[in-house]
Amino acid sequence: MFFASDNSGPVHPEILSAIVRANDGYAMAYGADRKMQQALETLKEVFEAPQAAVYLVSTGSAANALALATLSQPWQTVFCSPQAHIHQDECNAPEFFGGNKLTIVPGGDKIEAAALRSTISQEESRGVHGPQRGPISITQITEKGNVYSLKELHEITRVATDFGLLVHMDGARLANAVVRLGCSPAEATWKAGINAVSFGGTKNGCLQLEAVVLFEPEFAWEFELRRKRGAHLISKHRYLSAQLSTYLKDNLWLESARQANRNATRLAKALQERQIELVSEPEANMIFFRASRKLHQRLFEKGAVYHLWDGTIEGPKNELITARLVCDWSLSSSQLDAFAALF
Numbered sequence: 001m002f003f004a005s006d007n008s009g010p011v012h013p014e015i016l017s018a019i020v021r022a023n024d025g026y027a028m029a030y031g032a033d034r035k036m037q038q039a040l041e042t043l044k045e046v047f048e049a050p051q052a053a054v055y056l057v058s059t060g061s062a063a064n065a066l067a068l069a070t071l072s073q074p075w076q077t078v079f080c081s082p083q084a085h086i087h088q089d090e091c092n093a094p095e096f097f098g099g100n101k102l103t104i105v106p107g108g109d110k111i112e113a114a115a116l117r118s119t120i121s122q123e124e125s126r127g128v129h130g131p132q133r134g135p136i137s138i139t140q141i142t143e144k145g146n147v148y149s150l151k152e153l154h155e156i157t158r159v160a161t162d163f164g165l166l167v168h169m170d171g172a173r174l175a176n177a178v179v180r181l182g183c184s185p186a187e188a189t190w191k192a193g194i195n196a197v198s199f200g201g202t203k204n205g206c207l208q209l210e211a212v213v214l215f216e217p218e219f220a221w222e223f224e225l226r227r228k229r230g231a232h233l234i235s236k237h238r239y240l241s242a243q244l245s246t247y248l249k250d251n252l253w254l255e256s257a258r259q260a261n262r263n264a265t266r267l268a269k270a271l272q273e274r275q276i277e278l279v280s281e282p283e284a285n286m287i288f289f290r291a292s293r294k295l296h297q298r299l300f301e302k303g304a305v306y307h308l309w310d311g312t313i314e315g316p317k318n319e320l321i322t323a324r325l326v327c328d329w330s331l332s333s334s335q336l337d338a339f340a341a342l343f
């Protein structure tokens with residue numbers, strides 16, 4: 001009954017055995033191991049991007065902060081949504097690594113093209129005194145579990161192109177979006193005008209693996225330097241390589257995400273059958289629902305673990321509080337049904 005996040009679950013057994021297999025003998029450090037070369041080639045094939053530069057790090061915050069620092073200058077702003085992980089959940093790491101500032105595009109978790117255009121238009125009006133326009137960062141799937149359609153992605157990147165700006169995608173859960181959209185990873189990213197992706201693994205079965213994919217290779221060397229200077233070049237790198245190659249092999253990354261999305265669909269349906277109010281129909285592996293504090297308290301007492309979104313567990317019993325449930329690949333149907341039965 002652990003729905004706090006999709007990084008609360010176990011490491012996928014195939015990934016864990018790959019790590020154990022990688023533990024045999026010796027290998028060159030810092031990404032010079034043999035597995036790494038193969039894994040990089042596979043990732044570039046997955047994205048149909050032979051020209052891309054790919055680097056591995058161990059946290060999504062590092063991936064985001066280093067990618068955005070590489071795509072921007074210290075005097076620029078990074079445009080993002082009010083819900084963005086880079087804004088809310090990274091302790092200012094993006095500002096720290098990039099030396100720049102974030103500018104919030106008013107609206108919800110999904111950036112809308114019109115709001116983006118007007119926010120960008122307002123920036124740079126103070127000449128040398130003001131912040132200069134920099135990259136746009138969007139999260140796919142969003143922090144609220146929503147999925148940008150390909151059309152919406154194209155609308156955003158068209159705005160970026162109009163202003164000559166780059167676009168970064170925080171893809172901590174990109175896999176969940178790709179299976180939802182039913183498109184290719186290339187269509188979900190560079191073919192939609194995305195310049196760089198933080199490609200998540202940890203929330204989808206890896207131990208600690210995030211890849212940064214830079215579709216323009218001219219950023220490669222700067223990224224390498226920033227990663228090392230930022231203390232994120234992992235020396236026992238073969239364990240990252242092993243995770244990446246197994247994550248991509250036989251589409252394990254897509255299978256895991258498909259299972260996670262299916263789990264959320266099953267749970268959402270079960271909750272709806274119990275007259276629980278969902279904030280919206282789940283599009284990937286997250287469910288937001290509203291219920292009385294009394295119900296949340298009862299679920300917590302029975303051992304359920306999840307985050308309340310807009311309130312605390314103490315307070316008036318009948319007040320409605322929104323909560324978030326995140327499903328990972330590992331949950332079984334019986335676990336889901338047992339949890340739903342508590343409502």
Ligand SMILES: *Cc1c(COP(=O)(O)O)cnc(C)c1O
Nearest residue numbers: 059060061062085139143170172
């Ligand atoms: C989990 C997550 C990350 C990465 O977080 P770390 O804890 O740094 O690994 C980045 N972006 C989003 C949207 C996330 O949900």
